[in-house]
Amino acid sequence: MKIHVVVIALGLLAGACQSKSDSHSEHNHAVAESSAGPVADLEQQVMAVHDSVMPKISDILRLKKEVTAKVEKTTDPAAKEMGVSINSRLTEADKAMMDWMHQYNGDTLGKLDQTKAVEYLKDQQRKVNDVRDQMQKSIADAQKYLQ
Template sequence: MNQVKTAITIVLGFALVACQSNSSTGSEGSSAESTEQATTSSSAIADVEKQIMAVHDSVMPAMSDLMRLRKQINQQLTELDAKPASKELTQRKEQGRNLTAELTKAEEGMMAWMHQYNGDTLKTLSEDKALDYLKDQHQKVNAMSQLMRKSITDAQTYLK
């Protein structure tokens, strides 16, 4: 039980750090024209960053579901170990172990993405480089989101 509480605390801590490092970028120009261009650039960058964070924010609450499901599957695997061996039982246990690995991979994917994402970097990049960085991050966060959603859905189906 303490391990679950510790894991949840760590996850929420990472989420807080990742979310706080994602402040909007702003720019100041010396003329009205450069200010307008900078605002337009900042706006485009901020819009893409908001899309990325929306994906993150949509799956972050599912981290607790992911951990709960992994725990339930592990409990079921322990119960299955106590039963007499059969072909069906062996298949069920293998499926459970695979799902546990899938859930772990999804959790690690979220942690890895949050750890490597650095919204503060955007302030130091040109608009083109910032948009390239965000495009790459958008692909990564979408892949992480899909993995999380699929692993959760598969685990829920297994436990029914």
């Protein structure tokens, strides 16, 4: 049952990411034509961070499964508590990426003046960097726990 849920979640995730990537490619072309410069550069930087950490979602899902298995096998209460905490942080990191993707609205960049578009993208850059850091930290903590 758990395997089916993970497979379905991965399928939905891959589809969501592909849809976002497809629309991003179309949008990226439009932005590059209409406002080459700081807006296009910032958007590329934001999406580069997204694209670099998005594949780590599969690592998070795999680690959650491994941490859960270790928690179920251990008899040490402190180790159980640590595993539950790590699983929670993995879940939060996954959710943070999904939330960021849902709230990112690159399609409106063409409707904003350059100053507003740059402000928006700087804010998005900060947010996606925070998500990246959260994901990397939760993955590192899980890997350490599993050693």
